[in-house]
Amino acid sequence: MNILLKSAKIIDKDNEVLHLKTRDIHIKNGVIAKIAAKIEPESKTQVIKHKNLHVSIGWFDSSVSFGEPGYEERETIENGLRTAALSGFTDVILNPSTHPSPDSSSDIVYLKSAATGLATNLYPLGNLTMKADGIDLAELYDMKNAGAVGFYDYKLPMTNANLLKVALQYVQNFDGLVYSFPLDTKIAGKGIVNEGEVSTKLGLKGIPTLAEELQIARDLFILEYTGGKLHIPTISTANSVKLIADAKKKGLNVSCSVAIHNLVYTDSVLEEFDSIYKVMPPLRTKKDTKALLKGLKDGTIDFVTSDHTPMNIEEKRVEFDNASNGTIGLESAFGSLNQLLDIETVITLLSKGRERYGLKSPEITEGEAACLTLFNPNETYVFTEKHIESTSKNSMFIGAELKGRVYSTINNNQHIKND
Incomplete structure (x- = not known):
């Protein structure tokens, strides 16, 4: 894994330094390598950009x-x-x-x-x-x-x-x-x-x-x-x-x-x-x-x-x-x-x-394993069966208007992305 999150607004109340700051985050081999205002991508780095990208711990x-x-x-x-x-x-x-x-x-x-x-x-x-x-x-x-x-x-x-x-x-x-x-x-x-x-x-x-x-x-x-x-x-x-x-x-x-x-x-x-x-x-x-x-x-x-x-x-x-x-x-x-x-x-x-x-909470810190959720908090949509990934479809939220979309998660050196 070698990915670069561009212009991600960090939501992490426990992190006084980075909370509500917009930063680039470079992740290599599942570890947060660098967090900075601007990071230029290296060769063979996957750059991830999303509309209104926010990031938090997983x-x-x-x-x-x-x-x-x-x-x-x-x-x-x-x-x-x-x-x-x-x-x-x-x-x-x-x-x-x-x-x-x-x-x-x-x-x-x-x-x-x-x-x-x-x-x-x-x-x-x-x-x-x-x-x-x-x-x-x-x-x-x-x-x-x-x-x-x-x-x-x-x-x-x-x-x-x-x-x-x-x-x-x-x-x-x-x-x-x-x-x-x-x-x-x-x-x-x-x-x-x-x-x-x-x-x-x-x-x-x-x-x-x-x-x-x-x-x-x-x-x-x-x-x-x-x-x-x-x-x-x-x-x-x-x-x-x-x-x-x-x-x-x-x-x-x-x-x-x-x-x-x-x-x-x-x-x-x-x-x-x-x-x-x-x-x-x-x-x-x-x-x-x-x-x-x-x-x-x-x-x-x-x-x-x-x-x-x-x-x-x-x-x-x-x-x-x-x-x-x-x-x-x-x-x-x-x-x-x-x-x-x-x-x-x-x-x-x-x-x-x-x-x-008894589980350790992850941190958005250089040198820590990347355990992150990427999301847009403002996107609204009507929840339908097409949004359901579960085998069973018994959701009481079908037909409800929801606010917020998950882009992907990064954990265990894997990046799981929504289409």
Whole structure:
């Protein structure tokens, strides 16, 4: 690799010297060789020029699902990581949503080996319990040594409070990160959408916000008792933000994330009974989206995620009650978030979170490995199926007007370019 980025505006709030400066960046053999106001290209140097070119450190997504192994028809690891790269992401955390789901060191080794040599780095989560059945803890220590960055029974709440207590105590021996999905199944019952005016009007069984908040309150009490590191993925309600803010004020080691679609859409879109909008946690109300955005801005919510969840067409194009939860979101993540917040905040949110998983954050500095996302923050367009690189096409953003285009990513001495 020998490329020269010309007149790239750098967005990097942590870099006081280069933030908001326009510079040429010379990359040789995957390493940033030089950053200067003007660099003349050497022979055999590929010069990259784009309209309104901006550059940041490569983006990070803490909640991505593919399909391999078991559901390769939804998405393979190879194509999933290619999709991530084309969407601006150089590092992703892979959910344990496969069949079988990973609960041993050999499972983690398989996932990591399947991603070897690709531009986007994959960091797998392992099951918290064996077969994600909530009965016995999985091989947490062995999976950590094999490369698992956290432990999660994907989208399944830990109903056994004592088991969560034991897990939080046990992982402190090796600095493990425990996930707990925020849902009390007894309160949620057979609900499939947010409980409120819309669910009543449509005659759909509702999930009250209490189902999320009660579980979070329980988990935070346990964390306060045990210590350890807890992550609460994809919160969706205003009161959840308050509960976590209060816990952080107490000094508890807790983090949380929010799915971008829970920031963009409310349950009002359900009036057409389109199952593309069926997700877990469900789309909530305008009050909730406002509180979630405020929580992002003040740091209560640690990071955003696409919560990318490929599903076969036959799993979505059925009656609403029977449809599977989930939407893909990698390809639309930047363009949708960029409609809501200023570009500096957007890039900060898309770049942060690695440290929570023990990963080093890249830097835009001479001598450092090039881990970059190239983009135009101002281009607007209507998102259509042609913008989808995933094998599955279940995106709730089809037809939405988005703002911002990813040109390419540079990572692991590879340059992955959009057409």
